[in-house]
Amino acid sequence: MNKKISILGAPITIAQPNGGVDLGPDAIRHTGLVKRLESLNLTIRDYGNIPVPNNGTDKINPETNLKNLEKVALGNEMIAEKVKEVSESGDFPLILGGDHSIAIGSIAGLHDQFKDLGVIWYDAHADLNSGDTSPSGNIHGMSLGVNIGFGNERLTSIRGKQPKLKPENIVIMGARSIDDGEKELIGERGIKVFTVHDIQQKGIEKVMVEAINYLKDRVDGIHLSLDVDGIDPAHTPGTGTPVEGGPSYRETHYAMSLLHDSNLLTSADVVEVNPLLDEGNKTAEVARDMIAAFLGEKYK
Numbered sequence: 172m173n174k175k176i177s178i179l180g181a182p183i184t185i186a187q188p189n190g191g192v193d194l195g196p197d198a199i200r201h202t203g204l205v206k207r208l209e210s211l212n213l214t215i216r217d218y219g220n221i222p223v224p225n226n227g228t229d230k231i232n233p234e235t236n237l238k239n240l241e242k243v244a245l246g247n248e249m250i251a252e253k254v255k256e257v258s259e260s261g262d263f264p265l266i267l268g269g270d271h272s273i274a275i276g277s278i279a280g281l282h283d284q285f286k287d288l289g290v291i292w293y294d295a296h297a298d299l300n301s302g303d304t305s306p307s308g309n310i311h312g313m314s315l316g317v318n319i320g321f322g323n324e325r326l327t328s329i330r331g332k333q334p335k336l337k338p339e340n341i342v343i344m345g346a347r348s349i350d351d352g353e354k355e356l357i358g359e360r361g362i363k364v365f366t367v368h369d370i371q372q373k374g375i376e377k378v379m380v381e382a383i384n385y386l387k388d389r390v391d392g393i394h395l396s397l398d399v400d401g402i403d404p405a406h407t408p409g410t411g412t413p414v415e416g417g418p419s420y421r422e423t424h425y426a427m428s429l430l431h432d433s434n435l436l437t438s439a440d441v442v443e444v445n446p447l448l449d450e451g452n453k454t455a456e457v458a459r460d461m462i463a464a465f466l467g468e469k470y471k
């Protein structure tokens with residue numbers, strides 16, 4: 172495992188409607204993240220927060236069915252630049268959101284270095300909408316779609332027009348709220364999805380091991396995109412689009428630990444922590460614990 176970790180705050184909030192996700196990176200820092208990671212013998216550099224534009228509107232553009240397209244694109248261009256820089260310096264990029272649109276920038280920034288990046292998208296949602304299929308116009312529900320080259324060109328062309336991910340390099344895990352248009356795309360492109368029913372049936376260990384085995388021979392690194400709403404809202408109430416029935420803290424923690432042990436993890440983003448919707452700072456604390464788990468913390 173890479174021992175040098177670079178933290179980037181990516182506080183985009185205008186790709187979804189709830190104020191407060193912009194405070195996510197600092198809420199996670201306030202849990203003592205850096206100390207906790209230093210105790211794992213990791214070297215941590217914290218670059219602070221990228222000054223993304225966050226003055227948006229809640230109006231949907233009737234032509235595109237998107238909200239705040241230009242500003243979300245600008246913010247993601249800034250994120251992509253910074254992620255590219257950090258990743259090329261040889262550090263492990265750890266990007267703290269911010270809403271899940273930030274994965275447009277983070278993955279675009281990794282693309283120069285990782286031409287066959289694998290992604291584990293741990294999320295209640297698939298985030299495979301586009302303006303044509305979105306029920307909300309919220310770009311945070313479109314970021315995985317954008318990364319496979321699907322959706323508005325202003326977003327898919329960030330750092331070059333080529334798709335940043337191959338559909339067969341993606342595993343979605345924990346899904347339990349997938350829109351009809353997303354289901355179609357999953358079928359068409361053959362994207363691997365483990366829903367919460369698969370987790371229930373096989374157990375989290377089998378699911379994670381299957382995911383790793385599925386990816387390991389075709390990718391040159393694995394990026395984890397951890398949406399905290401992937402975890403059951405009993406543990407992560409501070410998030411804008413919670414969905415009942417998710418994997419528990421314990422299951423997720425074990426999954427993160429297995430992912431660490433695969434030795435394939437090369438970067439991660441942790442998104443959708445909204446301290447204004449939280450109970451105390453509970454959700455950020457869970458985020459910190461999951462980060463520690465995928466960076467190698469063990470119980471004994």
Ligand SMILES: NC(=[NH2+])NCCC[C@H](N)C(=O)O
Pocket residue numbers: 270271272296298300305306307308309311312313348350398400412443
């Ligand atoms: N990253 C997220 N929390 N996404 C939620 C997306 C919800 C819904 N599928 C939408 O597209 O509007």
Ligand SMILES: [Mn+2]
Pocket residue numbers: 294295296398400401412
């Ligand atoms: Mn989600």
Ligand SMILES: [Mn+2]
Pocket residue numbers: 271294296298311398
């Ligand atoms: Mn998401």
